[in-house]
Amino acid sequence: MILNKLKCGKITIEVSSLIPEKILNLLWHNGICASKIVKVNITTVRFEVPFVSYKDVELLVKKANGKMRVVGKSGIIVLLLSIKRKISLCVGGGVFLIILYLLSNYIWAINIETKNNLSPFEVRQELSLxxxxxxxxKSDINVYDIEKKMEDLNSEVMWVRARIEGSTLSIVVAEKVNPPNTDKTSCNQVVAKMDGEVKRAFTFSGNPAVVPGDIVKKGDVLILPIQGKEGFEKEVNPSGTIIANTFYEKLMEIQISGEKLERTGKKDMDIYLNFWNRKIYLKKAINDFKSYDKIEETGGLFNEVIYFERTGQNINLNRDDTIKESSEKLQASLQKTLTNDAKIIEKKISVEDISEAKIRIKVIFTVEQDIAENIS
Structure with a gap:
């Protein structure tokens, strides 16, 4: 009885044929009840048939050389069939939600924020212990106990804040701020910000403490906070420009002959989930490379290990051209760190043979620049 009720349902069909009335007669002749008949146009008619008669209607329409299409459905059986088609999707969605809920009860990342005196590695090591x-x-974590332990870890720690944010444990460490060191210099002074040989001195206020040719060290006073001749001095805020020759040394090791391993551009990777130090691989690398670079990206739920293929490439570089190109690269890298007013006036290149195939290029640059720094 219940099964018969479930099978109750209606399907609305549009049939196209040269003589649609012929198809209706054919349905009635075969005991199929067609109801709510509507003539759409001269060749098309729309009607309802029971759900259980759909296959029979389809065979009869084909037999009469007609075309049909379903334009509507109704009844419990239609709903049940729709659910049946999507049951795998529903089950998958339910499993996904259950896994998501279970995973949300765990901490999968620890974010640590420190300042200068304490490194995140030390905090992470203490947490691991x-x-x-x-x-x-999450239920095994007491953030207040963590805060207490971290405050006792280092005398420089002022306070610690630990909070659970989603699946991340965030720890912020505030450190004590020590007063600046004022032993070497006092306020209102102009000092050298690096070592150098003084070439020219220009003062806007204050008397110069150096003359051209003097060798100064970092922190030496360059301009005194007084102005005027002896007996007529007055205190001023010193300012000015001290142009000096400064020196930079840069090194580069180059292989000029033999064989060198270089990346080919091919790569492979492992992708895995990490649960309680257990690896569940989603993708496993074939890794048939003879030589490769290996880079691991870990720390979260999804982790990767990337393998970059390397093959031997024969190298035969011209020694003089290599030295010239390398010195130019070193000069370009130095210029990126200099100010706009700095000027490279000289460079001395020396070459050392590390082995038969490798050389070390050392370049000493002489840079003319302003070394004055105001301390206020």
């Missing part, structure tokens, strides 16, 4: 690491249940 206390059993706090990715994969631990």
């Amino acid at each position: 206390a059993g706090i690491k990715p994969g631990i249940k």
Whole structure:
């Protein structure tokens, strides 16, 4: 009885044929009840038939050389069939939500924010000793205990804030700020910001403490905070420009002959999930490379290990051209760190043979620049 009720349903069909009335007669002749008949146009008619008669209607329409299409459905059986088609999607969605809920009960990342005196590595090491690491249940973590332990870790720590944010444990460490060191210099002075040989001195206020030719060290006073001749001095805020020759040394090692391993551009990778130090691989690398670079990207739920293929490439570089190109590269890298007013006036190149195939290029640059720094 219940099964018969479930099978109750209606399908609305449009049939196209040269003589649609012929198809209706054919349906009635075969005991199929067609209701709510509407003539759409001269060759098309629309009607409803029971759900269980659909296959029979389809055979009869084909037999009469007609065309049909379903334009509407109704009834419990239609709903059940729709659910049946999507049951795998529903089950998959339910499993996904369950897994998501289970995973949300664990900590999968630890974010640590420190300043200068304490490194994130030290904090992470201390947490690891206390059993706090990715994969631990949130219910096993007491943030107040963590804060207390971290405050006792280092005398420079002023306070610690630990909070659980989603699946991440965030730890912020505030450190004590020590007063600046004022032993070497006092306020209102102009000092050298680096070592150099003074070439020219220009003062806007204050008397110069150096003359051209003097060798100064970082922190030496360049301009005194007084102005005027002896007996008529007055205190001023010193300012000016001290042009000096400064020196920079840069090194580069180059292989000029033999064989060198270089990346070919091919790569392969492992992709895996990390649960409680257990690896569940989503993709496993074939890794048939004879030589390769290996880079691991870990720390979260999804982790990767990337393999870059390397093959031997024969190298035969011209020694003189290589030295010239390398010195130009070193000069270009130095210029990126200099100010706009700095000027490279000289460079001395020396070459050392490390082996038969490799050389070390050392370049000493002489840079003319302003070394004055105001301390206020």
